[in-house]
Amino acid sequence: MGERPVTAFMWRISRLRPCAFYYNVTHIKLSLDVRASLAIEDRTARLTILIDPRKKALFEQLCAQEDQTPSQVVRRLMREYIEKRLGRPWLPKG
Secondary structure, three states: OOOOOOOHHHHHHHHHOHHHHHHHHHHHHHHHHHHHHHOOOOOOOOOOOOOOHHHHHHHHHHHHHOOOOHHHHHHHHHHHHHHHHHOOOOOOOO
């Protein structure tokens, strides 16, 4: 997939705040790529755990600071753990 041409609107924004423009375009592109890859996984299984309420509250607060849900962070941590144990990237069946 090739690069999209820069529109006049995008050019004006890039002239005003190049760093913010680059971050936003990159962030949007990464978000779209991540959403596309996550759509492959089947998310129908549920995991229930008992944890200390204070730890849960702090975890939720830290997740919010990263603008992520606790579920997103737990899925990422699980994926990293699986990849570390397997010694290869996790590839869901598609």
